[in-house]
Amino acid sequence: MPTHDRADPNQSPPGPGLLARLDPVLLRRAAAALVRRPGEYGDLFLEEVRHAEISRHRGRSGPAVLGGWAGVAARRIEVGGDVRHCSTAGLDPETIGALPRRLRGDAAVGPARPTGSSSRTPPCEPRHLDGLALYLEEVEEGVVRALGGVNGIDLSLRAEVRSQRVAIATSEGEVSEELRDWSAFTVGLAMTGRRGDSPIEATWAGGARDSERLRALHPPAEVAARLAEALREADSAASPPSGETAVILGPGAGGILFHEACGHALEGDRALRDRSALAALLGEEVGPKELTLVDDPTLDGLPGSRRFDDEGWPAARTVLIDAGRVAGLLLDRATALRAGTAPTGSARRESYRDLPLPRMTNTFVTEGTRDPGEILAAVQRGVYVEELGAGRVDTATADLTFRVRRGSLVAGGRKVAPLQACAVSGNGLRALAGVRMIGADLRFDPGAGECGKEGQRARAAVGQPTILLEGLTVRPA
Amino acid sequence: MMQEAEALLEAARAAGALEAEVFVKIGRGRKVVLEPAVRSGSPPIETVSDSEEEGMALRVIDRAGRRGFAWVGLPAPERAGDSLLGAAFASARHDRGGAPGVVRPPLGPGPRNGPGRSGVRIADPECMALSAERIAALLLETAAGADGRAVAIDRLALSEAMTTVALANSRGFRGSYSKSLAFLSVALIPAEPGAAAVVEERSACRLADLDPRDCLREALQRTKPARRSVEETTAGRAAPLLLTARASASFLAAITPCALSGEASLWKGSTLRIVDDQTMDGRPGSAPFDGAGYDTRRTVLVGDGSAVGRLSADGGNFIRPSYRDLPVVGVAGLLILPADSHSGMDAGSPAPSDDTLMLQVSAIEVVPGPVCSVRIRRGDWWSGGKALGPADGLGWEGPLAVLLRGASPAGTEVKFYHCGAPLGAPSLRIDGLTPLRVEAPGRSAVSV
Numbered sequence: 001m002p003t004h005d006r007a008d009p010n011q012s013p014p015g016p017g018l019l020a021r022l023d024p025v026l027l028r029r030a031a032a033a034l035v036r037r038p039g040e041y042g043d044l045f046l047e048e049v050r051h052a053e054i055s056r057h058r059g060r061s062g063p064a065v066l067g068g069w070a071g072v073a074a075r076r077i078e079v080g081g082d083v084r085h086c087s088t089a090g091l092d093p094e095t096i097g098a099l100p101r102r103l104r105g106d107a108a109v110g111p112a113r114p115t116g117s118s119s120r121t122p123p124c125e126p127r128h129l130d131g132l133a134l135y136l137e138e139v140e141e142g143v144v145r146a147l148g149g150v151n152g153i154d155l156s157l158r159a160e161v162r163s164q165r166v167a168i169a170t171s172e173g174e175v176s177e178e179l180r181d182w183s184a185f186t187v188g189l190a191m192t193g194r195r196g197d198s199p200i201e202a203t204w205a206g207g208a209r210d211s212e213r214l215r216a217l218h219p220p221a222e223v224a225a226r227l228a229e230a231l232r233e234a235d236s237a238a239s240p241p242s243g244e245t246a247v248i249l250g251p252g253a254g255g256i257l258f259h260e261a262c263g264h265a266l267e268g269d270r271a272l273r274d275r276s277a278l279a280a281l282l283g284e285e286v287g288p289k290e291l292t293l294v295d296d297p298t299l300d301g302l303p304g305s306r307r308f309d310d311e312g313w314p315a316a317r318t319v320l321i322d323a324g325r326v327a328g329l330l331l332d333r334a335t336a337l338r339a340g341t342a343p344t345g346s347a348r349r350e351s352y353r354d355l356p357l358p359r360m361t362n363t364f365v366t367e368g369t370r371d372p373g374e375i376l377a378a379v380q381r382g383v384y385v386e387e388l389g390a391g392r393v394d395t396a397t398a399d400l401t402f403r404v405r406r407g408s409l410v411a412g413g414r415k416v417a418p419l420q421a422c423a424v425s426g427n428g429l430r431a432l433a434g435v436r437m438i439g440a441d442l443r444f445d446p447g448a449g450e451c452g453k454e455g456q457r458a459r460a461a462v463g464q465p466t467i468l469l470e471g472l473t474v475r476p477a
Numbered sequence: 478m479m480q481e482a483e484a485l486l487e488a489a490r491a492a493g494a495l496e497a498e499v500f501v502k503i504g505r506g507r508k509v510v511l512e513p514a515v516r517s518g519s520p521p522i523e524t525v526s527d528s529e530e531e532g533m534a535l536r537v538i539d540r541a542g543r544r545g546f547a548w549v550g551l552p553a554p555e556r557a558g559d560s561l562l563g564a565a566f567a568s569a570r571h572d573r574g575g576a577p578g579v580v581r582p583p584l585g586p587g588p589r590n591g592p593g594r595s596g597v598r599i600a601d602p603e604c605m606a607l608s609a610e611r612i613a614a615l616l617l618e619t620a621a622g623a624d625g626r627a628v629a630i631d632r633l634a635l636s637e638a639m640t641t642v643a644l645a646n647s648r649g650f651r652g653s654y655s656k657s658l659a660f661l662s663v664a665l666i667p668a669e670p671g672a673a674a675v676v677e678e679r680s681a682c683r684l685a686d687l688d689p690r691d692c693l694r695e696a697l698q699r700t701k702p703a704r705r706s707v708e709e710t711t712a713g714r715a716a717p718l719l720l721t722a723r724a725s726a727s728f729l730a731a732i733t734p735c736a737l738s739g740e741a742s743l744w745k746g747s748t749l750r751i752v753d754d755q756t757m758d759g760r761p762g763s764a765p766f767d768g769a770g771y772d773t774r775r776t777v778l779v780g781d782g783s784a785v786g787r788l789s790a791d792g793g794n795f796i797r798p799s800y801r802d803l804p805v806v807g808v809a810g811l812l813i814l815p816a817d818s819h820s821g822m823d824a825g826s827p828a829p830s831d832d833t834l835m836l837q838v839s840a841i842e843v844v845p846g847p848v849c850s851v852r853i854r855r856g857d858w859w860s861g862g863k864a865l866g867p868a869d870g871l872g873w874e875g876p877l878a879v880l881l882r883g884a885s886p887a888g889t890e891v892k893f894y895h896c897g898a899p900l901g902a903p904s905l906r907i908d909g910l911t912p913l914r915v916e917a918p919g920r921s922a923v924s925v
Contacts, residue, residue: 069550090552126567
């Protein structure tokens with residue numbers, strides 16, 4: 001790899017970046033000192049995070065929280081694949097300079113308080129809270145207007161900003177820096193339905209790179225109107241069918257299914273340990289020719305977007321399923337070493353305290369050619385999923401279950417009634433083989449999605465056009 | 478650490494805080510992970526990770542009675558004091574206050590009048606004394622206990638950490654303690670195609686209190702493929718279920734929400750006694766004071782056939798895993814209390830020689846709900862002192878209250894596990910269920 005610095009000219013944050021405060025030569029020297037022999041790889045991961053969150057419930061405040069941390073981790077991947085890793089709070093030059101000795105075990109583990117100049121990190125950013133609070137107030141007012149009051153309605157709102165600045169220096173001489181900001185909100189409504197037997201609920205969530213874009217992409221009045229509409233739909237919902245039936249995943253609605261069932265199954269750490277039924281079919285046909293699934297961190301403005309991964313490898317589009325055939329795995333450096341190939345730029349870590357894992361970023365089914373109306377018209381009896389909720393997939397067996405948050409009953413080629421809470425389940429391999437039609441209307445989720453893996457959370461986007469699937473079972477939840 | 482906290486408290490008071498609280502946490506840890514399944518026939522991939530962390534949090538109540546919270550994770554966090562102070566007051570500006578007419582509690586207690594729970598033993602002086610190489614060797618010894626033909630060891634992980642917590646508030650409370658934590662995780666992949674992977678975990682304050690062999694044995698037990706159940710002589714007959722302590726832990730993990738709900742009617746007739754205990758020696762959830770500074774306590778949640786207590790915000794039940802978290806009311810160490818004396822019929826005891834039909838259960842799945850379901854993942858029928866055959870896959874469905882009423886402690890000793898959270902249980906006996914024959918292998922029928 002060429003040796004150069006990759007600063008971040010397009011996303012200039014307030015205040016100097018890490019590479020402006022820390023000498024890249026020092027970072028390069030420290031990263032080079034992490035390795036002991038040819039064939040080893042080492043990197044430094046430096047991170048500065050500012051966090052703000054605010055919540056409201058039934059008109060009362062939850063806690064408003066401001067926080068921030070700064071820390072650095074050093075790692076060495078040895079020739080046989082063994083890994084040594086250490087992390088510590090702080091970004092002072094002396095802390096960083098001591099990491100190679102600590103990784104070798106020459107320096108004792110123990111808090112290493114800097115003796116020189118203190119960290120210049122301003123750890124908290126109060127202005128973040130002001131924007132969030134205003135946004136939530138406007139959503140709340142909108143909901144009150146849209147519903148004509150909130151008596152008897154349990155309204156909860158939460159929003160957060162996370163501003164993460166990372167710098168990575170590798171033993172190969174690469175030094176990179178990037179600012180990754182994301183703002184997100186969730187609003188929930190619950191009330192006793194007109195049948196009075198059980199509560200009905202509606203939720204809406206969204207995200208964007210900053211609070212200005214959040215407001216532009218998810219205008220408070222629109223969020224409130226959609227929530228009110230979702231709540232009314234829930235109150236007039238019909239019982240779901242029970243049994244195997246045709247399922248239409250509305251655009252963006254079912255991306256989580258492909259994320260969980262295909263994306264996780266094709267992450268290198270699972271796939272290379274025989275824990276993935278889908279990865280075992282690498283190179284084989286699992287779906288129709290129209291079906292292509294990709295992971296692409298290079299797309300602009302999505303929660304998983306980045307210029308390089310958390311090992312400094314350039315971000316790149318990875319085709320996971322190509323024209324129905326299992327085509328690729330998501331690999332970080334450690335799993336690429338095991339696979340004997342190059343990384344795919346898929347390393348992610350929640351913070352400097354965590355080891356990188358191969359993970360998805362923005363994962364989506366590419367557009368097909370069908371008109372969405374044509375797909376709906378093709379279904380005589382089935383379920384149209386407007387929004388898919390939490391789910392569970394066993395990658396070893398490909399068995400899956402997902403909750404349908406919002407959906408409609410389909411009869412005679414049209415939506416006839418909103419659906420009560422239900423779940424779809426089945427086997428992922430069977431579902432892929434059961435893909436019948438793919439629309440030309442790719443859409444991503446609203447941007448509030450988080451993925452969890454081995455205790456680490458990461459922002460991720462999912463997307464898909466309208467898709468007609470057979471082979472899934474629907475049942476009341 | 479306490480000096481730093483004092484300085485920040487003073488600064489908060491000078492800035493106009495009616496109340497303030499400083500929470501400091503410093504920790505260091507080591508984790509060793511072996512992944513034998515990655516390189517078949519070669520030594521496992523080994524990952525060693527050392528970590529250190531320091532952080533400080535400040536809670537304030539400003540002059541208008543509004544509450545604010547801010548935290549910072551840095552070495553020498555007191556150097557960020559000004560920023561932390563400004564952030565906490567900025568946070569308070571967004572507080573709309575509590576519910577009308579409800580007096581909000583103070584941030585914490587005043588000075589202690591006595592030693593409180595300072596005697597609780599939660600710090601192991603030997604913590605982190607073992608080298609990474611020795612820990613890896615310990616894990617390899619554990620791995621040797623698995624039969625490679627039936628199961629592959631996916632991952633073995635052992636971690637240790639030592640943390641020190643200090644808390645000071647403007648009402649005069651001052652406290653600090655150190656706590657060690659050890660955590661073991663065993664992940665197995667059964668050789669049987671399509672079988673689900675199994676993770677078995679243990680946690681304690683002392684590494685020596687973890688039992689890797691027992692952890693592996695339980696994990697292996699759970700990976701065994703389901704056997705076809707014996708139905709001819711047993712179908713439709715009521716029989717007590719005798720749960721091993723491990724199966725009882727699964728039962729407790731499943732019914733935890735019921736124990737916390739305070740719903741008295743669920744427990745009518747039950748002889749179970751369930752407590753949340755932050756005062757036990759050697760347990761990960763124990764501490765001399767809780768996340769807000771109140772003396773920790775044992776809270777009896779269920780007893781005398783009723784829900785007799787709840788975790789409360791009055792003090793003693795606050796948990797605070799990190800300086801980044803606000804203190805919240807939560808479970809610290811849940812356990813079912815053992816029987817006062819041995820019942821004579823217990824999953825760990827020899828089966829009685831009379832004709833009593835019973836079911837020894839070593840793995841169970843319980844899904845509570847309006848219609849609760851129980852599924853025996855591994856069990857055996859016994860009668861006349863002899864094993865009659867497997868009961869794997871048998872099930873029961875019915876009202877949750879029937880299940881809870883039928884459950885009683887059988888063993889006189891509590892064993893500790895980590896089922897998503899640390900918890901403890903003795904072996905249990907459940908009466909009043911009629912496990913039904915299966916309609917097809919692995920599928921249970923609905924019972925009365």
